[in-house]
Amino acid sequence: xxxxxxxxxxxxxxxxxxxxxxxxxxxxxxxxxxxxxxxxxxxxxxxxxxxxxxxxxxxxxxxxxxxxxxxxxxxxxxxxxxxxxxxxxxxxxxxxxxxxxxxxxxxxxxxxxxxxxxxxxxxxxxxxxxxxxxxxxxxxxxxxxxxxxxxxxxxxxxxxxxxxxxxxxxxxxx
Numbered sequence: 694x695x696x697x698x699x700x701x702x703x704x705x706x707x708x709x710x711x712x713x714x715x716x717x718x719x720x721x722x723x724x725x726x727x728x729x730x731x732x733x734x735x736x737x738x739x740x741x742x743x744x745x746x747x748x749x750x751x752x753x754x755x756x757x758x759x760x761x762x763x764x765x766x767x768x769x770x771x772x773x774x775x776x777x778x779x780x781x782x783x784x785x786x787x788x789x790x791x792x793x794x795x796x797x798x799x800x801x802x803x804x805x806x807x808x809x810x811x812x813x814x815x816x817x818x819x820x821x822x823x824x825x826x827x828x829x830x831x832x833x834x835x836x837x838x839x840x841x842x843x844x845x846x847x848x849x850x851x852x853x854x855x856x857x858x859x860x861x862x863x864x865x866x867x
Contacts, residue, residue: 703758707751710744716762716769723748723773727780737788738781738798749777771805775815778802782818787851792858795822813841814848821852 704719711726713719727745730736740746752770778801785795799819806815813836820829829849836845851857 703755704751707748707755710748710751716766719748719752720769720772724776727776731780736780736784738777738784738794739789745777749774768807768809771807772810775802775805775807775810778805779812779815779818782815782822786818786822786857790858792822795857799823811841814845817845817848821848821857826852 704716707719708714711719711722713722723745727736730743730745735743736745737743738746752773756767756770756774778798781798782795782802785791785798795818799815799822802815803819806812813832817829817832817836820826820832829852833845833849836842
């Protein structure tokens with residue numbers, strides 16, 4: 694129980710930032726804040742002042758500290774990180790056109806995605822930013838339900854149209 698309490702202590706700043714009192718509530722409020730930033734086009738992984746970036750850093754440090762906690766609490770914290778990295782992939786692709794960051798973020802998003810997370814877009818993005826087009830095409834065929842199906846088809850079209858990165862990035866880092 695002491696290790697769970699020390700983890701809770703290290704997360705107090707994150708809780709305070711989003712007015713939460715548990716990993717579950719922190720995840721819910723993180724997602725709400727994330728959605729507001731996306732809708733207002735204020736989401737930016739490069740901005741250290743954004744509350745979601747601060748919370749992401751705190752949660753990531755807490756999880757990597759090796760503290761133990763119950764499985765549900767860990768899953769809630771992993772969801773925060775998955776959500777952040779998932780959206781960071783899109784920002785790196787369409788916002789900053791940064792292939793290296795998109796690769797880094799897609800790898801981390803998959804690492805944090807929990808087994809019960811039904812999202813299939815993260816893997817598609819991973820495959821596309823790593824130029825695994827054939828594998829991505831096969832994966833796309835397994836995405837059968839919306840909203841993932843419609844979104845994935847749009848992402849595939851963007852990729853095929855060459856709208857992911859600048860041409861020199863594809864040639865240099867392909």
